[in-house]
């Protein structure tokens with residue numbers, strides 16, 4: 251079957267990948283004299299012109315510090331900055347603005363939760379439950395917390411298909427679990443975890459849940475109220491926005507009791523050497539001059555995502571994933587790592603005994619950008635007893651032709667290294 | 669197996685051999701062949717002490733002094749990396765430590781493999797070169 255096969259007929263109406271592609275200037279560039287086939291979106295996505303323009307416009311004519319000046323520029327910057335927060339609130343269906351904190355990204359969000367909320371809940375002899383498929387960002391902060399609190403991190407095992415073994419999760423929950431930290435979508439396997447059900451079970455046991463949403467936010471509509479998660483962290487740069495900005499959603503009830511994480515300007519109400527009183531959330535957790543420009547760029551990225559339509563994007567990406575899965579599975583010796591029923595458009599694989607590094611090097615020379623290695627999930631690699639994988643991850647601007655290019659590239663790798 | 673000639677002469681030979689291929693694919697196929705031809709390092713030497721870090725692939729190098737000359741053996745679980753290890757061994761093994769310390773490895777550039785030297789490639793070629801030279805440096809006095 252080729253790129254014009256039946257699957258393409260399923261592309262939702264009015265969704266034209268070629269048109270979407272044109273909005274991303276970086277996709278027009280060449281590498282080694284070949285057209286760039288960018289399949290490393292799970293690491294970071296490219297940026298549409300609108301996001302780039304937003305940054306330029308801000309720095310060209312709108313820049314000023316926020317929350318500080320009485321002058322017009324500062325008021326305008328503050329308004330835009332806070333309007334962007336409203337944008338995010340709607341995007342994830344958060345109940346209120348103070349529950350949406352700006353961070354540097356997912357990693358910082360999880361660290362904030364671990365540092366500020368962690369010690370309130372996790373004490374000596376307690377357990378922080380994670381899963382075996384977590385990114386290091388959702389393991390190490392909890393290990394650091396457990397180290398200082400005298401607690402332990404335990405991992406929910408993962409099946410051969412790359413899914414949470416649910417009975418094991420339930421069994422582990424009955425231990426002294428005081429917190430669950432779990433990925434919405436696995437960056438290595440693509441698995442979409444059954445979050446809603448897991449959160450309900452955790453809450454039944456009085457266990458709050460921190461969600462690593464880094465890989466979910468680019469691919470699906472996030473509704474934090476429907477999930478009922480306690481925390482939800484994600485990164486702008488994986489969803490067509492700028493680097494250096496992300497969100498930590500946190501339930502108001504937690505933010506009220508959580509101590510500030512970093513001290514400085516903006517997070518205070520009054521400062522005296524005898525006693526300082528803190529500002530209210532979200533500002534209590536946003537010390538110092540924030541990343542104003544990238545907040546505005548992020549709001550543009552959200553406009554872009556919602557403009558194209560998140561459901562349409564999801565449907566198209568599912569078609570790409572199905573097509574890529576089919577094309578790669580046809581190739582003898584290709585072994586897919588992560589074959590969950592519910593998957594986002596992430597495809598990890600190995601080609602016979604070929605080392606992922608070798609495969610990635612040849613694919614790179616063919617103009618195909620994939621990620622190779624352990625993808626910051628070393629425990630998961632050990633679980634599957636593999637040194638790493640080759641990972642192709644698709645975004646809305648990828649095409650069926652690019653999937654064909656990947657399949658042809660994999661065949662070439664086999665010829666050269668098999 | 670140790671080649672004859674100085675570091676410069678050996679590097680020159682390699683550049684000539686790679687010059688026979690005019691596209692990247694031919695060069696990589698040749699590099700992979702060179703990797704395949706390098707004898708594997710005995711498993712008992714694949715220890716932490718011989719591990720080169722900073723690589724996505726695993727790389728081991730085992731240096732040894734014999735009669736005032738440095739000899740290297742090496743291995744990797746990735747073939748392209750192993751090819752690069754083989755090239756370095758071919759150029760440097762059996763040379764006096766002083767020469768190794770001073771060796772410029774421009775030939776990697778001339779055969780189109782220079783980008784493997786950049787640290788972001790994570791194949792550890794840069795740390796490999798450093799390790800090879802450090803061992804030689806430690807033995808410059810004994811030459």
Ligand SMILES: Cc1ncc(COP(=O)(O)O)c(C=O)c1O
Pocket residue numbers: 292293354355356357358385387388433435436437462464465485626
């Ligand atoms: C599942 C997951 N969690 C966390 C992160 C960390 O995100 P960031 O580097 O943007 O903080 C990533 C990104 O690589 C990820 O894929």
